[in-house]
Amino acid sequence: MTSLAFINELMGMPGNASAHGYQIDHIIEFCHWFMGALFVGWSAFFIFVLWRFRKSRNPVASHEGVTSGISTHLEFAVVLIEAVLLIGFAIPLWAKRVNAFPDNKDAILVHAIGQQFNWNFHLPGPDGVFGRRDAALVSNSNPIGLDPSDPASKDDLVVMGELHVPVDHNVIIELASKDVIHNFCLPSMRIAQDAIPGLIIPMWFKPIKTGTFEVVCGQLCGLGHYGMKGTLVVDTPDEYQAWLKERIELSGNQSAPPAPGAVPPAGAPKTANPGGG
């Protein structure tokens, strides 16, 4: 889909990498055209008036001032354009984000669990079922509190910091947090969602470009907030399968209890700088 993004590009907005992203870019672009038109119009009037009605050129003021109702028309125009942006773009777009989730069968499912100052990704593994998590089981070797007694958890994968997804596939991420509020923000995918302790909130997107993208923590979460950087790698389907296979093997090698969901130490992806200095 071609993207209308003249002002966006002028202002340095990076390229979009998700299927719905061009719509977000459009509404930002339209807003900027609307704002620009109002600002240029107001400024032209403003500068003209300051020059035309300065004291030395217009020593006697008019008590009445403007008598035409042109400002009413301007205000109606503003209302109309805002209504179009709101009803035509903003509300349907949001509805698609939060109501029109793709079917679980057609999507890669991931749970992302935020903590100070990193993201843990929980993948269901070959059985496609997420194992139970319990905050009481959280330990250094079990960062997300995966329950080893749950059969579904046996093949689950836990990855820190770096998530791989295949290109052109829907991705549904369910967000949770262990400690404080974080925000899983993917500027390149034009998507962001708070991760709030006590709640599980889903978000979805469909990457359309391969590459490595930064995951920003978009909510102040403590002293290491600035370094809470996740990585999203959008792979070709083959690369993705290879990565998945590697993850499963690494996980399988570590069969000794109590670590069914432990982080694979060898070959672990570069995790975010945990902050602190």
Added chain:
Amino acid sequence: MDASSSVSHAAHDHHDTAHEHHELGFFRKYVFSTDHKVIGLQYLITGLIFLFLGFCLMMLMRWQLAYPGKELPVIGNLIGRMLGPGSMNNGVMTPEFYNSLGAMHGTIMIFLGIVPVAFAAFGNFVVPLQIGAPDMTFPKVNMASYQAFFVGGMIMLISFFVPGGAAKGGWTSYTPLADIADKGPGYDVIFNGQTLWLIGFILLITSSLLGAINFIATIIQLRAKGMTWMRLPFFVWAQFVTAFLLLLAFPPLESAIVMQLMDRVAGTSFFLPTGLVVNGTAVSISGGGSPLLWQHLFWFLGHPEVYVLILPGMGIVAEVIANNTRKPLWGYKSLVLAALVLGFLSFIVWAHHMWLTGMGTAVSAFFQTTTMIISIPSVIILSAFFISLWGGSIRFTVPMLFATAFLPMFGIGGLTGIPLAFNSADLYLHDTYYVIAHFHYIVAPGTIFAVFAGIYYWFPKATGRKMNDFWGKVHFWPSLICMNAIFLPMFLQGMLGMHRRWYDGGEGWTLASEKVWGLSGFHWNLPISIAAWTMGVAQIPFIINFFWSIRHGQKVGINPWEATTLEWTAPSPPPHGNFLTPPVAYRGPYEYSLPGRAKDFTMQTEPVEPNERAPHEPAMSLSH
């Protein structure tokens, strides 16, 4: 009643001396005063000091953003010695201190700077004079309001010196981050940054509530004879609406703050859910609370607060524009109506600060719609100011320069709110520097310029002297340029995806290494910081001009700007009780350039002459 009895009480105490109020001792006159003008000036001076302090915190942060991890020469070590190595370790800012500076910059600027200056200082000094009242309705409540504010401010300052430093959870103090803050080893129940922030805040809210009640009672009860509602200067209307916003929006936050305080000191879990694991350890709490509840209560104040910050500024700008265009404000009635609608709507838009908390379509559609609707009264107010300039005979006095600059600056701030109002656009822009630039355009070159306009404009009334024009212009032009040099590039940083509250200024982020307009997002930090420091220097002419002019400024008469409203009929400075004879209002507030008159301003106290063309105020024959 209360005001007049207090005034007569003072007169009674000293009835045998000619200059009764000179007999009050220094403390009664300047420290424990019940005179609205003295309280207004107390608020002004304290508030301006806090504004400058809040700005200094920002100048420190700008060092870290421009040169992350580099030692700040001289000042860095000085602060390190004063506040301990937890702040500036060997002159290098720690992330904790950076977060403290950010949280306290916001808190100080909003609650200890702008609200006290724009609302309390100008409201106290100007409103009773403009409505022809001898004082506020409750002078002692007024004094209590300032004292609560002062103590609250001191507690906020003290919090910098406790172990661990001042609050560091952002000015919004989102839970659970704020709830669990500072709870490490050596945790003192009271003397830690976040707890002191909460206690200080309770006093600040109390102060605002006392002030708001007083303003409302005064405007309703103490208007002079003939001062009907539609003859009130727009500034009084703006303060009236502001007082209602404070009165109705602050109590929910005050209760929320008490709840957060209980979470910290009494082991409750209002805002703490079950199953928190911090730093690998389960937190021992009862749980069951909701972090989102805090956000709702906070923003229920937080959004009306935005209008608390801007409405008094609009009021000041309205007065200055009418006076310096020498013509009535255009659309006075629609301005009043717009201010009332703005006040009402500001209570039902708060959740637009929470787009990313997982909101459904219906709720977000409601809040987007109200947010769009609230832009209409804002556009009406701004349009009325622009149109008011048409046909004027514009004098570019120093107050007018600041008021003129307010218009496009507020315009930029308002317009850039449009994409943020749409939650889908906010998906990209949320918490980026775009947001920082947006709201600073409203509050910094918006409200703060209005505050400067007000100071230059009413200074002669408070002191009988004018501030120096030349140095006023030396203050204005660099301030205007620096404000824009600081905030315009932030829109670019925001569009790049750079987020706020980044201790490293984006140095560690690939997205901040993208170039825009010749510099990478991260490298834009340096010119912004230089502009911020230059802006600090640009305030020196103002500070010197302000204090120098109190004693040495050019002496002026009681109405140096040839204005029309009642405050300009009182002596400068007005004595205790304000007016020599009770004023009577016979006409609207902005009767400038009435046709067929020798002078271009007709004061509200001048009776309407029989042959005078009826002013466009329909209620002129009604007396109050």
